[in-house]
Amino acid sequence: MTFATKADIFTYADFNLQALCRKASTLRQGVTCTCDPGQRPSTGSFNWAIFVTFEDKVRWVFRSPRSRASRALEMDMKLLASEAATLRYLRSQSDIPVPEVFDYCASSNNETGVPFILMSEAPGWPLSKVWKSTSSPQPSLDSIHKAKILSQLGSITWKLSQLRFDKMGSLIEENGTFSVNECLSRGHMLHERYSLEISRGPFTSEAEFYDSLISALFEHAETLQLSHHCFIAPVPSHDDYPCDTQYKAAVDLWSDFVTIGGKIDTADNRLDFIVVSDALRDIMKKLLPPTTNPETFPLCHPDLSVNNIYIDDDYNITCIIDWAFASSVPESMLLTIPGLPQYRDEISPELHAPFINGFIAAIPGSPEDEPVHKYRKLIERSGVFWKLSRLLNLDSIDEYNLFATVWQCAYGPERNLSQYFLQQQRSAHYIRLYDEVQQEDQPLSKIEKDEKEYFRDDEFRKTIAKKLTLVSEWKYRYTDNVPRRLRQDMFVTSAKLWKWIQRFIEDWESSN
Template sequence: MSSKSGSDKVFLYRKFDLQALCRRASALRRGVPCVCDPEQHPASGSFNWAVFISFEDGVRWVFRAPHPRDFMPEEQAEKLLASEAATLRYLKAHSDIPVPEVYEYCASSDNDIGVPFILMNEAPGRPLSNFWKASEAFQPSLETAKKNKILSQLGAITWKLSQLRFDKIGSLFEEAGSFELKECLSRGHMLRGRYLLEIPRGPFVSETEFYDSLVSAFSEHAETLPISPNCFVAPIPTPVEYQSSIQCKKAVGLWNDFVTIGNKIDTANNRVDYVVVADALRDILRTLELPAVNPGTFPLHHPDLSANNIFVDDDCNITCLIDWSFASSIPEATLLTMPGLPQYGDELCPQLQIPFIDGFIAAIPESTDQKLFQKYRESLELGQVAWALSRLLSLDSIRDYNLFANVWQFARGSDQDMGQYFLQKRCLPHYITLYNEVHEEDPPILEIEEEEKDYFRDKDFRKAIAMKLTLVSDWKRQYAEIQEPRLRENMFVASPVLWKWIHAFVQDWKEMLDRSTPEIRGEIE
């Protein structure tokens, strides 16, 4: 058995006592010998890394530990690890939902191995991400019938989660063999630096407290934390909005040009727009009635049912759900939303929502009051509002404008135009004062201009388009104290229609260029 040699690949992310790990694993299996190959390359995710332990009888375990990341201090990572381990043990004890079995965990470095860890069994099957969607020419996409089968099973699992109820909203921890809800470690409370914010963290006794905390996190995030790449009025183009990957790539290029002028993302105009969104959400949530069948208690929730965290066998039977970091109890409406597939932020197409709903309904015992079947179906069909709200409040999406528009339409309908609402708010003294305060923290003008110069080097034509678009957007005067008429009487939003129009204009312009100017043609290719 190797010691902590710096040349061993197993120590890529962190040094630990390999021999102590094997001794501990072997002892947990009553002396069955095991090895941990020091030349294996650790598996790695955003927050954790893992290595595999092989026992003499063919059994394999996973040893998982937090990454030493700058964006997540060790204290917070250890807290997340402890809660995830407790959640997995609770699920094993109170349900038949397929999750890894935790044999031992230690949420601090104060142990013989030298790092915080979870020891669990290897998840059977393969990650759904391996074949959900074609990523290479030689890799076929999963058939629709198989996708339907998987969604139906996820619906049934969601029903089972809906039966694991708590009287508060928070995350599970284990103490002296019993489970207890403590502070909420949801994505919206922890990620993107939000663990630093001084906000209520629960456990929350009501949905109102929970949402108020998330809105506070959203608002403070907008004012003080990095928000890149989120630009409220300029959502990043996504492939589903374009006919080809080439067209989408062109749109992303135009988007990059636009947000580079004036450093539009992490500066005051964009930040205050998000504060306006936060204040609007706070008002909306006071009266918004999200569908719930059993209000007053709160179900357990997997916060990231993406294709990476769903394991299936060759017949597309779900064999394991992994990565329960950031798990908590939540309002029922959030549980009754569609999973994001293949990735957390992806909205499930309507065709695949049907088998999810049908799978949920089919899992309800036949002895249940028939009225509940209809209530659940109605709640599930309205789940996209809660889906949009949860992604928006966590700033987990690149489509914030669209998400807010969905929530606004559900809550306000056509009673008030959303664009006019923003224009009115931007004129209020409160937001102009806030803009001036936030603007003081913006990067110096010379620094921004230098970044523009580097970005647009040899790209004069593209820079001219981005500057014209900035002028048309009235960007620099959104929160300015000016009396003269503004250029715009409506709210500027960089939608797919805009990028397609500019792309068409550029194509027409290229055709008009004289062949003697290849340098310009090359720049706008």
């Protein structure tokens, strides 16, 4: 007996391949189109993509959302339609290099059988091939070529700053007309935030926009999974360790610590993020800077990572792809120096100047004009908004230090963050809220079972994690019933702590 095997091209979805080729051929006035069923689709977190090839060697990209639960699928349909509209708007209103959209359908009710975007192939090759992360053993792109790329990104950011709308939200297209609809930004949609009952705009003021993201963070902390986000225990950063061995050991110690008591999705951790959310409402009243035009808002790419920037052999940017989650935003959010290699990675300080200079050079007129000075000051002071965006979106491994920077910018050294947190943790409001949120914690039996499976009788590691939990006063922070506290400051883990524990373990093992 023989069994038919599904072709690789259908790995992520069953669709009508013949209908796709007919559609593509029709869009090119009958030029013959083929599609290799043996190709395995490229895939990311949200979409899969294949190539169709014409007889004259031109290639197009056919991209479709990956299968999801029904409500998430509704989110994907909105994102697809908005991305197609954004690309068409950019092609018609600017010279920013983006793919050309030839056709799209935001539902499966079409001849291919799946929602799709059919667009041109990005020329060149992705920047990720040469811009290596610090943890990669391969050589990184030299500083001269990095500066050249940052200068071009500065110029592109200037062009985006001139594409302005009277509201903040994501683009839709109806009968060739573009308009701003609800906001589909990463902070409003990712990590299952699409399910939250929050305001999604469109917004008419920066205060409304940021208040909506703060609400999303608050509701996320209260009801959704927090994944790896533990406020007082940031995930170790590779940059803080001289070698992979020490870094991996630090991550193991961090994982041991958060496993004890199932720390991440407990009321203790949730309340920390809720305190942060409430504090941000007051901070934003102090933090919002003046804008060049308070009545309109610029379009922003949500993810200028090295995967989405294409270049040629001379390191000229040839295409910017992946405009899902794009929206018009506060000017303070656009005018930030991008993070590379990924949008959540803070770029090295020596690359700030090329970006700023590229932005300023793109502004028409004299460098001495008042608008030029105003833009330069806004960009130079934009670092705090880059950190704020990462914090609000939970796009980080270190929310504590992001929040500490934002706090410092708003209040300066006069107001101590550690003491503020201790005061909030002992306040009647948060103790009462803690008791409510705690009702949704996992039962102790489930937590103990998870601990047993995780440590697998490694009592030494388990003992260290328990001792560290005791020192942190993890279970006694949101209460006023403890007669004596050991700590008079806020416990936060750091690279210094993990390195000290590693040295202790090495000394212990060498003496036994």
